[in-house]
């Protein structure tokens with residue numbers, strides 16, 4: 021067996037079962053493991069209880085069970101400046117941001133990675149469901165987690181070769197139920213802990229209420245494409261393209277089908293609504309993206325075919341990517357078949373089979389010559 025004892029791995033421990041098992045597996049493989057809990061958000065609730073305190077207690081319990089040192093580090097300022105400000109700015113611009121993509125890029129694999137390196141780490145590890153494979157030339161490739169249901173490469177698509185070269189994802193070859201079994205067999209304190217859901221700083225809180233604490237909600241008209249006013253919306257930021265819930269309009273009309281948010285007009289604060297899940301305005305043929313980024317260095321292909329995902333829980337479909345001639349951070353992504361509810365602000369992520377090639381942020385969607393969503 022190789023001697024890993026001189027290789028220091030700093031594990032991001034959230035107090036959840038995934039990162040607990042990550043630390044356990046690395047310790048069993050003989051690495052010099054250090055656990056670190058990041059406090060990124062002051063989430064003291066109205067009763068003065070902070071869930072981070074509870075989570076850190078779980079980190080302490082698990083670290084003691086495994087026999088590794090553990091610490092906590094505070095990145096509240098970095099998180100606020102680099103993730104939360106972006107999150108608010110995107111909503112202000114009428115888009116639907118993806119804070120997890122930004123958190124991985126700026127916090128977990130930048131602020132945290134830099135901090136770990138200062139502690140003498142060779143690698144950082146997290147409980148993400150993804151794999152990193154290093155080829156014979158020392159190049160790191162990010163592959164999907166083998167658990168299709170849990171694969172998190174979508175959120176990791178903005179990582180660079182530099183970041184990946186210092187990263188381990190020990191759970192990538194496991195199914196989630198196997199991870200729970202390992203935790204139970206080892207008797208880890210977090211073995212039965214519930215998975216966290218939703219955006220981490222919002223948690224179980226009411227999304228609308230949360231957002232209204234930071235951004236003024238400006239009600240406006242809900243209007244059909246023909247200009248008929250169907251009612252009032254509570255504020256454009258509360259609606260995502262393709263969404264049905266919360267519109268509060270019954271069927272009616274010629275088809276009697278339910279209503280969906282099919283577009284936003286920021287200048288007039290108007291939500292465009294249309295009837296039917298398959299409303300034609302919800303379908304796009306291509307999109308424009310910015311912040312195009314590849315997990316490999318020196319990507320040179322200007323036009324290529326691959327598959328792409330436009331939201332987290334979605335099967336990828338065939339696309340052609342054309343990088344802009346004068347700006348390699350921009351691209352047009354043309355779909356093999358029309359795609360429903362392309363959402364500006366979300367990530368578009370490219371795959372070649374199992375490998376995540378990178379991706380970008382969705383700016384605009386089109387149906388043929390027609391610009392979708394009016395923004």
Ligand SMILES: Nc1ncnc2c1ncn2[C@@H]1O[C@H](COP(=O)(O)OP(=O)(O)OP(=O)(O)O)[C@@H](O)[C@H]1O
Nearest residue numbers: 032033034036037038039056057058146147148216
């Ligand atoms: N507060 C934190 N401190 C340190 N590492 C963290 C923290 N939050 C998340 N991570 C790391 O990022 C990984 C993925 O985060 P995500 O929020 O998707 O966790 P998860 O799937 O709920 O995992 P877990 O069961 O470990 O909480 C975690 O497994 C952990 O390694």
